[in-house]
Amino acid sequence: MDEEHLHDDLRVFKDRNIFQQKLRSFSTVYLLLALSFFLIITLSAVSLSRVSALSSKLNAVRTEEKQNQNVSGRDFLLFPCGPDSREWEYFDGKCYYFSLTRMSWHKAKVQCEEMHSQLAVIDSYAKQNFVMFRTRNERFWIGLTDENSEGEWEWIDGTDYKTTFTFWKEGEPNNSGNNEDCAHLWVSGQWNDVYCTYECYYVCEKPLHH
Numbered sequence: 001m002d003e004e005h006l007h008d009d010l011r012v013f014k015d016r017n018i019f020q021q022k023l024r025s026f027s028t029v030y031l032l033l034a035l036s037f038f039l040i041i042t043l044s045a046v047s048l049s050r051v052s053a054l055s056s057k058l059n060a061v062r063t064e065e066k067q068n069q070n071v072s073g074r075d076f077l078l079f080p081c082g083p084d085s086r087e088w089e090y091f092d093g094k095c096y097y098f099s100l101t102r103m104s105w106h107k108a109k110v111q112c113e114e115m116h117s118q119l120a121v122i123d124s125y126a127k128q129n130f131v132m133f134r135t136r137n138e139r140f141w142i143g144l145t146d147e148n149s150e151g152e153w154e155w156i157d158g159t160d161y162k163t164t165f166t167f168w169k170e171g172e173p174n175n176s177g178n179n180e181d182c183a184h185l186w187v188s189g190q191w192n193d194v195y196c197t198y199e200c201y202y203v204c205e206k207p208l209h210h
C-alpha cells in the first residue's frame, strides 16, 4: 500500500465518520422532536380533560343553582306569579291583577281577557279577604253581572251564584234606577251593583300555571 492509497483510505474513513456523526446528530434531533411532540400531545390531552372536567363541574353548579331557584329560590317563593313583575299577586294557586286605571265593566272584562285572565270570581271568604285588603275601599269590578236577566246574578266563569259565597253590602243589590247590572267591591270590600258603564278599577285572576 503506498502513501497515496493510505491517504485515500483515511479520507474515506474520515468521511464515513463525519457521515455517521451527522446521522447521529440528526437522529438526536428527530428523537427530541418526537419527544416534544409526544409531550405536547400528552399535555394537551391532560389540559383538555381538565377543562372538560371543570366545565362539567361548572354545569353541575349552574344546574344546582337553577334547581335551588325553582325549589327554594326566594324569588319564586315570594313571587310565584313572576319575580320580574309587580303587577300580578299570588293567592291560593292563582294570580291576581289589581288595575291602576278605571274603565267600564265591559272594557275591564276585555282587558282581563287580553291578559289571558278573567274578572275575579269571588267564591270564598278567604278569596274575598285577600282581594278586599288590596282594593282598600276603592271600587273594583268583579266578574259578576245580571245583565242577561234582571236579578239573576251570574259569575262570568259559570260558577253557580245561588250556591256560592256572597258579600253584598246591606241593601244591595238594589238595581237603582233599574239600571244596575254589574258588581264591584266597595267600602270594606262589600259588593254593590252599579250601572255597567260606570268607570272604576278592576280585579283580574288567572291560574298560576297558565
Ligand SMILES: [Ca+2]
Binding pocket: 146, 147, 150, 151, 175, 179, 180, 181, 182, 193
Ligand atoms: Ca240589575
Ligand SMILES: [Ca+2]
Binding pocket: 172, 173, 174, 175, 176, 180, 192, 193, 194
Ligand atoms: Ca246598587
